Amino acid sequence: MPTPESLEHRVARFVETTPVHDIHTHLYDPGFRSLLAWGIDEQLVYHYLVSESFRQMDLPFERFWSASRSEQAEFVWKALFVDHSPVSEACRGVLTTLHALGLDARHQDLPSIRAWFAEQKPDDFVDRVLSLANVRSVCMTNSPFDDEERAYWEARPVRDSRFQAALRIDPLLLSWPESAARLRGWGYAVGLEPSAGTVSEVRRFLADWTLRIKSRYCMVSLPPTFVFPSANDTNWLIEQAVLPHCREFDQPFALMMGVKRAVNPLLRMAGDGVGRSDLNALQNLCASHPENRFLVTCLARENQHELVVLARKFRNLHPFGCWWFTNTPQLIEEITTMRLELLGTSFTPQHSDARVIDQLIYKWQHTRAILARCLTQKYAAMAAAGWPVTDAELQRDVTELLGGAFQKFCGSGPQ
Ligand code: FIX
Ligand code: ZN
DSSP, rough: OOOOOOOOHHHHHHHHHHHHEEOOOOOOOSSSSGBBBBBHHHHHOOOOHHHHHHTTTOHHHHHHHHHHHHHHHHHHHHHISSSOOOOOOHHHHHHHHHHHHHOOOOGGGGHHHHHHHHOOOOHHHHHHHHHHEEEEEEEEOOOOHHHHHHHHHHHHOOOOTTTEEEEEHHHHHHHHHHHHHHHHHTTOOOSSOOOOHHHHHHHHHHHHHHHTTTTEEEEEEEETTSSSSSHHHHHIIIIIIIIIHHHHTTOOEEEEEEETSSSSGGGGGGGGGEEEOOOOHHHHHHOOOTTOOOEEEOOOOGGGGHHHHHHOOOTTEEOOOOOOOOOOOOHHHHHHHHHHHHEEEEEEETOOOSBHHHHTHHHHHHHHHHHHHHHHHHHHHHTTTTTOHHHHHHHHHHHIIIHHHHHHHHOSSSO
């Protein structure tokens, strides 16, 4: 008689074979050629690695930034993979990715790794990565305020259905006077004050872009200083334009809370930091707008417990992801276990935040291993209490956790 499969193996099998819907990335539809990042040099100049590499080299900041992208990649490679062991999570990510692609990074031979990538055809490479990572679809981050990206959208691209859109509106909510000027330049008759006319023009802008890009949700990242309610531009824009817009389009509003931008501007994109958010703002939003739905991730570890408790109180709140500085094995395990223990399966444990398509491989391989471990512990405890999980239940739970619960939360909206 064959030995029964262990619970650990069963859970791992379901977690590995269930395709994921990745609900937040910075990837682009392959049709947006110049925007889709892939390959070893892009992996190496990922801002997670850039900030780590500056700790291990004396190079003046300006020398690094004035170098070509390939020279920057060489600086990072030398600092983090040759002169020191690649122990950090972001470094391990490069190793996992290269290994899964069949490349041997151990020889520290960057030229031969580059030569392998140079032979790949971008479209085939995208297919291969999605298949290796077992990713069904990804949400992009789409900003009308980005000139290069806007030009692609205005050319009405043929879409790849695996790449879904999400409307990113940080400049609108966080730099209103400058954004108002841009909106006026695009033909929206807005003033600086929240008059009825201005609010309706901001809503027209949001509606136009939601329809143009077929956005699934609207999204903003917020500093730790965000408060709600309050008498400022961010607040009236959220209350009078964004929330009514989300209600009209039956879409959630995604909040990424707790990022301190440009803590060290010398690091450019790698210079952002973290701060503890005041989640009273989120409580007030959820309580005062029960007809809106909020997708929320917090950057600070200190906010994770409060976020989960809030989600128990407000079913219009869906926690997601272990974002950026919390996307490390120890914190993912802690946060995911806490969420399972307090919310069951009604949340989305992870998004990749990948900026380079290759990274989908490591982000999901690393997350899946931890998710399987957390779930195994929970199912073992259920079995001990007389409720062994069936295959059908396991499949249902894993499907929910890997994007199914998010899809339900998102509602119908434009697909
Ligand atoms: O605001 C965001 O969506 C963040 O994810 C980015 O700003 C950040 O640079 C990042 O890539 C984190 O993973
Ligand atoms: Zn992001």
